Amino acid sequence: xxxxxxxxxxxxxxxxxxxxxxxxxxxxxxxxxxxxxxxxxxxxxxxxxxxxxxxxxxxxxxxxxxxxxxxxxxxxxxxxxxxxxxxxxxxxxxxxxxxxxxxxxxxxxxxxxxxxxxxxxxxxxxxxxxxxxxxxxxxxxxxxxxxxxxxxxxxxxxxxxxxxxxxxxxxxxxxxxxxxxxxxxxxxxxxxxxxxxxxxxxxxxxxxxxxxxxxxxxxxxxxxxxxxxxxxxxxxxxxxxxxxxxxxxxxxxxxxxxxxxxxxxxxxxxxxxxxxxxxxxxxxxxxxxxxxxxxxxxxxxxxxxxxxxxxxxxxxxxxxxxxxxxxxxxxxxxxxxxxxxxxxxxxxxxxxxxxxxxxxxxxxxxxxxxxxxxxxxxxxxxxxxxxxxxxxxxxxxxxxxxxxxxxxxxxxxxxxxxxxxxxxxxxxxxxxxxxxxxxxxxxxxxxxxxxxxxxxxxxxxxxxxxxxxxxxxxxxxxxxxxxxxxxxxxxxxxxxxxxxxxxxxxxxxxxxxxxxxxxxxxxxxxxxxxxxxxxxxxxxxxxxxxxxxxxxxxxxxxxxxxxxxxxxxxxxxxxxxxxxxxxxxxxxxxxxxxxxxxxxxxxxxxxxxxxxxxxxxxxxxxxxxxxxxxxxxxxxxxxxxxxxxxxxxxxxxxxxxxxxxxxxxxxxxxxxxxxxxxxxxxxxxxxxxxxxxxxxxxxxxxxxxxxxxxxxxxxxxxxxxxxxxxxxxxxxxxxxxxxxxxxxxxxxxxxxxxxxxxxxxxxxxxxxxxxxxxxxxxxxxxxxxxxxxxxxxxxxxxxxxxxxxxxxxxxxxxxxxxxxxxxxxxxxxxxxxxxxxxxxxxxxxxxxxxxxxxxxxxxxxxxxxxxxxxxxxxxxxxxxxxxx
Numbered sequence: 001x002x003x004x005x006x007x008x009x010x011x012x013x014x015x016x017x018x019x020x021x022x023x024x025x026x027x028x029x030x031x032x033x034x035x036x037x038x039x040x041x042x043x044x045x046x047x048x049x050x051x052x053x054x055x056x057x058x059x060x061x062x063x064x065x066x067x068x069x070x071x072x073x074x075x076x077x078x079x080x081x082x083x084x085x086x087x088x089x090x091x092x093x094x095x096x097x098x099x100x101x102x103x104x105x106x107x108x109x110x111x112x113x114x115x116x117x118x119x120x121x122x123x124x125x126x127x128x129x130x131x132x133x134x135x136x137x138x139x140x141x142x143x144x145x146x147x148x149x150x151x152x153x154x155x156x157x158x159x160x161x162x163x164x165x166x167x168x169x170x171x172x173x174x175x176x177x178x179x180x181x182x183x184x185x186x187x188x189x190x191x192x193x194x195x196x197x198x199x200x201x202x203x204x205x206x207x208x209x210x211x212x213x214x215x216x217x218x219x220x221x222x223x224x225x226x227x228x229x230x231x232x233x234x235x236x237x238x239x240x241x242x243x244x245x246x247x248x249x250x251x252x253x254x255x256x257x258x259x260x261x262x263x264x265x266x267x268x269x270x271x272x273x274x275x276x277x278x279x280x281x282x283x284x285x286x287x288x289x290x291x292x293x294x295x296x297x298x299x300x301x302x303x304x305x306x307x308x309x310x311x312x313x314x315x316x317x318x319x320x321x322x323x324x325x326x327x328x329x330x331x332x333x334x335x336x337x338x339x340x341x342x343x344x345x346x347x348x349x350x351x352x353x354x355x356x357x358x359x360x361x362x363x364x365x366x367x368x369x370x371x372x373x374x375x376x377x378x379x380x381x382x383x384x385x386x387x388x389x390x391x392x393x394x395x396x397x398x399x400x401x402x403x404x405x406x407x408x409x410x411x412x413x414x415x416x417x418x419x420x421x422x423x424x425x426x427x428x429x430x431x432x433x434x435x436x437x438x439x440x441x442x443x444x445x446x447x448x449x450x451x452x453x454x455x456x457x458x459x460x461x462x463x464x465x466x467x468x469x470x471x472x473x474x475x476x477x478x479x480x481x482x483x484x485x486x487x488x489x490x491x492x493x494x495x496x497x498x499x500x501x502x503x504x505x506x507x508x509x510x511x512x513x514x515x516x517x518x519x520x521x522x523x524x525x526x527x528x529x530x531x532x533x534x535x536x537x538x539x540x541x542x543x544x545x546x547x548x549x550x551x552x553x554x555x556x557x558x559x560x561x562x563x564x565x566x567x568x569x570x571x572x573x574x575x576x577x578x579x580x581x582x583x584x585x586x587x588x589x590x591x592x593x594x595x596x597x598x599x600x601x602x603x604x605x606x607x608x609x610x611x612x613x614x615x616x617x618x619x620x621x622x623x624x625x626x627x628x629x630x631x632x633x634x635x636x637x638x639x640x641x642x643x644x645x646x647x648x649x650x651x652x653x654x655x656x657x658x659x660x661x662x663x664x665x666x667x668x669x670x671x672x673x674x675x676x677x678x679x680x681x682x683x684x685x686x687x688x689x690x691x692x693x694x695x696x697x698x699x700x701x702x703x704x705x706x707x708x709x710x711x712x713x714x715x716x717x718x719x720x721x722x723x724x725x726x727x728x729x730x731x732x733x734x735x736x737x738x739x740x741x742x743x744x745x746x747x748x749x750x751x752x753x754x755x756x757x758x759x760x761x762x763x764x765x766x767x768x769x770x771x772x773x774x775x776x777x778x779x780x781x782x783x784x785x786x787x788x789x790x791x792x793x794x795x796x797x798x799x800x801x802x803x804x805x806x807x808x809x810x811x812x813x814x815x816x817x818x819x820x821x822x823x824x825x826x827x828x829x830x831x832x833x834x835x836x837x838x839x840x841x842x843x844x845x846x847x848x849x850x851x852x853x854x855x856x857x858x859x860x861x862x863x864x865x866x867x868x869x870x871x872x873x874x875x876x877x878x879x880x881x882x883x884x
Contacts, residue, residue, distance in 0.1 A: 041089030076278030094223030125171035369400025390422015628663030
């Protein structure tokens with residue numbers, strides 16, 4: 001049975017059991033600061049588990065994309081650890097509970113997966129008599145097949161009763177597949193809690209029935225829920241009868257492709273095979289991260305992705321692959337995953353470009369690491385040491401991606417050693433930091449003021465598509481993070497209404513501003529944001545006192561909203577125009593829509609040429625002047641995809657989506673506000689184009705009045721330029737070019753005069769040079785020259801004289817500069833220009849220093865320059881005589 005068939009069977013089975021099928025959530029959790037990546041199917045249903053959700057369902061099923069990095073060190077080495085994996089799940093929100101969940105799970109295992117009953121065993125929480133009784137009496141499992149384990153193994157979250165966190169929790173029951181007595185430790189007493197790989201955990205049934213409070217108090221929840229998770233890859237390995245997840249049908253083509261690239265035959269038990277396993281795992285994670293809008297970077301999710309990619313590149317190096325190769329695997333994964341994730345195939349070229357670009361940059365970093373290692377080894381030799389520190393080895397690994405094995409081999413080839421134990425200590429610290437950064441940063445379920453409001457009101461009704469003013473009721477006031485009954489003049493307040501015309505910041509569009517007024521109060525709203533489905537109006541009370549449960553009038557700033565609408569519709573047109581001019585790969589990566597400007601980020605790997613920018617602007621303004629209608633319609637996500645509607649990188653869409661259609665040539669899924677006709681956008685003008693990341697370009701533009709103002713500012717600059725050059729508009733370029741030619745000629749003349757001056761000075765200084773023990777000594781103050789001329793004169797003197805000591809000084813803009821220079825023979829005798837410069841500098845109230853043959857001094861006492869030069873002259877005479 002193929003993996004795709006298992007996935008389909010599971011979802012169809014639970015649909016037939018009354019579950020609503022939901023698409024996978026994005027790997028980037030929406031409105032959830034507690035998670036770095038989506039790591040379980042239940043994440044998108046957190047509000048439903050709390051009874052605060054807005055989904056009109058009691059049963060759901062999904063196949064969720066997941067990323068977990070807590071056990072990253074085991075990936076590739078063990079049969080079943082992954083960073084990226086798929087989690088099949090069925091969920092009950094206050095509907096069925098343990099009996100139905102267990103019965104359906106058993107039915108699926110026996111009748112859909114066709115697994116032999118004698119190969120299956122289960123575990124329950126040691127105090128969960130209800131689950132134990134169901135397995136024993138209802139399912140008919142023998143006692144020897146039902147294991148009781150503690151809260152660490154059979155509770156969610158693990159050890160929740162004793163260790164927390166607070167919030168919904170409950171016991172779980174796990175289903176295991178027994179691979180046979182000849183697998184693993186082969187002990188008679190081997191059980192599912194043994195780590196020997198004999199028993200494969202394929203399904204975890206979580207029964208959230210308690211609300212944990214401080215002190216480990218477990219209060220029964222009013223609505224008991226079911227949250228189950230089945231690892232798709234694990235189930236596939238069981239059904240397909242293979243010993244590791246890396247041998248299942250969706251991994252085989254990937255690993256075969258890697259094997260062909262590195263030209264090494266795959267052996268899953270050998271070290272090379274484990275490296276291929278890890279590459280296959282990591283490249284899947286990287287591809288799905290990019291598809292969900294995460295790009296390699298130095299922070300958060302982007303940093304995790306970058307580390308995965310660099311780890312895979314390093315594994316490739318160990319396999320002998322010195323060139324970029326990960327990007328070549330993208331088409332294979334796109335084909336393998338096409339049935340469930342067609343968007344990967346649609347975007348495979350973009351994804352491959354991003355990966356290749358990141359690989360190239362990392363190879364450059366590795367080259368720099370090699371140079372750094374050479375420097376470190378040179379430093380060890382100079383200091384007479386033989387051992388590279390663990391910290392330095394770790395820096396090479398962490399900053400430059402330099403594998404420890406290469407560091408160890410290189411230092412050994414140079415008769416040096418490396419502190420491996422110190423390196424391991426640094427690695428351990430980093431792993432602990434990485435593990436903590438991927439864990440939840442707060443309680444699993446929101447318990448703040450918004451969470452309390454959601455206990456009674458699940459969402460704010462948005463009316464802003466149709467109106468700018470609406471009657472509303474205050475259902476929540478938040479002051480300094482606490483719910484309050486009222487707020488008075490001067491206080492900054494967050495207001496929650498039952499319905500609102502204010503658009504909350506989302507999809508790159510900024511939140512609305514305006515006012516909320518009641519009979520005896522007025523609040524100026526400076527921003528609007530959203531927390532889950534609750535709209536929060538952020539403002540300041542400017543008149544009276546606003547109260548909870550009060551009826552108010554909400555009024556949006558219409559002029560500001562109008563400018564935002566123009567810019568938002570313009571981003572859709574810009575997306576269309578870019579793909580027409582630059583290519584279909586120029587997909588949106590991000591955007592920012594404000595009243596005064598728009599910003600549009602897109603995939604492209606070189607700067608947009610001036611001619612292309614002109615063509616984009618021309619196409620944009622042509623479409624604007626056509627005054628095409630901008631229509632919006634709600635439709636099913638499947639229908640929208642079939643219609644070719646553009647879905648954006650990394651965005652998560654529900655079953656019903658809003659499609660914005662501009663003239664039939666631009667169709668995008670979008671929840672923002674838009675103009676009614678393109679003519680309302682007015683003039684469109686690009687004001688900048690730049691790079692913001694590898695493979696990501698950014699265009700900033702203005703529309704309407706802001707574009708007109710931008711043109712006016714350019715006209716003002718042109719008018720001023722015409723005035724300065726005393727030229728007309730039609731001749732200003734020629735006048736500027738003529739002025740530049742004149743300036744170049746003046747520079748050439750000045751440079752010639754400078755050379756003549758230097759030659760003149762040099763000739764005069766040579767004729768006046770003093771002879772001290774066969775050494776020509778020149779100590780002079782120069783006038784009417786700059787520091788650059790001073791240096792040139794020194795160079796000229798050294799070229800014309802063999803054994804020479806020079807001290808030249810100049811005063812420029814009230815500051816003294818003195819240069820000391822010695823010929824090579826004097827340096828060999830022990831004279832040092834830097835030390836002389838340092839001593840001279842004290843006289844002019846400054847400091848100095850430099851090399852043995854050339855140094856510079858400076859100071860703030862110009863009237864002391866002759867005294868300093870005389871001092872230097874005497875020092876040179878004494879030192880030359882002492883050394884000859």
